Amino acid sequence: MTDEIFKEYEEKLPKLIIDEIKANLPEKADAAKVRKILEAVHAEYEKSKLDAGECVGLLSAQSIGEQGTQATLDTFHFSGVSEMNVTMGLPRIIEILDARKTISTPMMEIYLNAPYNQKENVKKQALLVKEIKLKDVATEFLVNIADMIIKVDIDEQKLKDLDLTLANLSKTLSKAMKSLKIKQDTVSIIAKLEDKDANLNSLYKLKEKLKETHISGIKGVTQVLPVKRGSEYIVLTAGSNLKAVLALEWVDKERTTSNDIYEIAATLGIEAARETIIDELLKVIKAQGLKIDIRHLMIISDTMCVSGAIKGITRYGVVNExxxxxxxxxxxxxxxxxxxxxxxxxxxxxxxxxxxxxxxxxxxxxxxxxxxxxxxxx
Amino acid sequence: MAEKEQKHTIIPKHTKLSEKEKQELFKKYDLTIKELPKILDIDPAIAHLDAKEGDVVKIARKSLTAGESMYYRSVTHG
CATH class of the missing domain: 1.10.150.390 (DNA polymerase; domain 1)
Known part of the structure; x- marks a missing residue:
């Protein structure tokens, strides 16, 4: 009986309020009383609504601007655990609202599927995500001018940690550098320039290039950090590449997020990006101990996302529209x-x-x- | 070529409106399709809907203030 009355009000009242009334309803309440309650709540709800013609954008701008003066101007905040820097405070707010393409500290929160989210496994998985260049596994780069070769000594223990062998290391190397002849020794890799008019200069250039050659992991991820969150372990990263991470099969695709709004928009859609803008703003505001009504943040992020793509509050973004x-x-x-x-x-x-x-x-x-x-x- | 729906905690549920639902929506809020916010047809969240230009997508957002709120976007070519 009462369900029907609630159904009637579903259109008129938001779900949260209806749920709250349902939860707090006394057991003895009969239909007439429920109707009375709902009528009273509805009247109150209509009263709290904004009038037509209220300048909501201006109110939002002022509410955020006023609180913004209280935000610390330039803080680097340690996100729970040290080692990793995250831009917080006013610079981060500006970054989000301007919808900068490259943000100063891109980060990902990678959730792992069981059983990888346990303490024993998380470290190894974290290493798989981290971008490894040749210089990270090498102990020395030797340039042999006489034979025009570069000898790279490899740290075998590091290779073992990464689940790599010397054989597939040299394979990835020869794939990445087609102009080179890669030979493999017991603990080293020898690269020879096939070019006939190779000189000293090009050899040194090659050495620098070799150092930066991508070996394993995900491009862009410079740091990884396993952290306990609730009953499971997650991996925080510095550097973001959501698309590549979501392609990994041991990653929880439903919860892994990034703080790069454009990456979210490209991989998860504009609605997810809107959600991320609100979340990221809220995170900063909470960390600073400020109080801004979430409705102001909602109207801003809605404005930034109306056109289907992210537009910053700049002369190139929403103002241009x-x-x-x-x-x-x-x-x-x-x-x-x-x-x-x-x-x-x-x-x-x-x-x-x-x-x-x-x-x-x-x-x-x-x-x-x-x-x-x-x-x-x- | 309906692709599998991408699930994520921050993607709200997207559904495509039928022609009838669309007309009801326009009547209810007294608007035209031009006045709706847009969503690009290449948006990953609507890849499984096979939506074309001129369609309207209904989005059931989880809202901190209202529990659940409905939002509508018209599909545009991106």
């Missing part, structure tokens, strides 16, 4: 916008706030919104 020339000009680089508009003969319909402020007119907000429309007499 504004229809009014004057509004765009009032943000940054006014001359550029006005010149371009005059060249193509752009029209400004004066539908928004800033352009009306400029022209000393009533802004279309709140009570300034309703307008009179006269009907022509036939």
């Amino acid at each position: 504004k229809s009014s020339v004057l509004a765009r000009a009032s943000f940054e680089t006014p001359i550029k916008h006005i010149m371009r508009a005059s060249l193509v003969g752009e029209e400004d319909k004066l539908h928004s706030v800033i352009e009306n402020v400029m022209l000393n007119q009533v802004v279309p907000l709140g009570t300034g919104m309703p307008v009179l429309k006269a009907k022509k007499k036939e």
Whole structure:
């Protein structure tokens, strides 16, 4: 009986409120009482709604801006465990809102499938993710000028930790460097330049190139750190490459995340990116001990994601999408916008706030919104 | 060529609206498809829906303030 009444209100009230009422409902409540409760809650809910024409964007901007003054200007925060730096504070907020393509500290949180998420296994899996270059497993690079060869001494213990052998190491090397002749010794690898007019200079260049050759792991991941989270172990990484990580079969594809918004958008979609923007902003705000209502963050991240791709709050992003020339000009680089508009003969319909402020007119907000429309007499 | 749906804790559920549901939505909120937020047709989250330009995708977001909230995006060519 009461279920029907709840169903009726499902359209009118958000799910969270209905769930809360259901949970706190006294057992003896009959249908009439439930209806009364819901009516009262609904009335209260309607009262708490914003009026039409409320300037929500402005409120959000001010709410975040005011709190932003309290945020520390430049902090490097250690994320739980030391060793790994994460940009926090105001620089991170700016980074997110500007939707920077390259962020200063990209990070991933890699969740592992059982049984890899146990203490014994996590270290080995973490090493598999880390990007290994030849210089990481080598002890010495010897340049032999007489024979024009480079001898690379390999640390066998390190190789063993990585589950590699000298044989497949030389295989990956010869695949990566096709112009080289790779020979393998007992504890070393010999690379010979096949080029006839090879000189000393090119040999040294080759040595540097060899050092940076990718051996195993995922490109971009510079540091790995196994951390306990709840009852399982996860891997934190410095450097992010979500697509490659999600392709690994022992990685939990449903929970592994990155803090790079563009990577999330490319691999998980725009909705996930919106979610990440809110989460990342919340993380900074919480770490700084600030209080910003989440609704403000929601409206910002929604604005950044309306077009289906991420747009930062910059003159190239959301501001560029504004229809009014004057509004765009009032943000940054006014001359550029006005010149371009005059060249193509752009029209400004004066539908928004800033352009009306400029022209000393009533802004279309709140009570300034309703307008009179006269009907022509036939 | 429906691909398998990609599951992730931060991807909300995406569903494609039928033509009838679409018209109901436009009527309910008194809007046209142009006024809806967009989603690119190459978006990984709707790869399994086989959505084309002009379709509307309904997204059931988990919301901290409302529990669950519905959001609609129109599919555009990206």
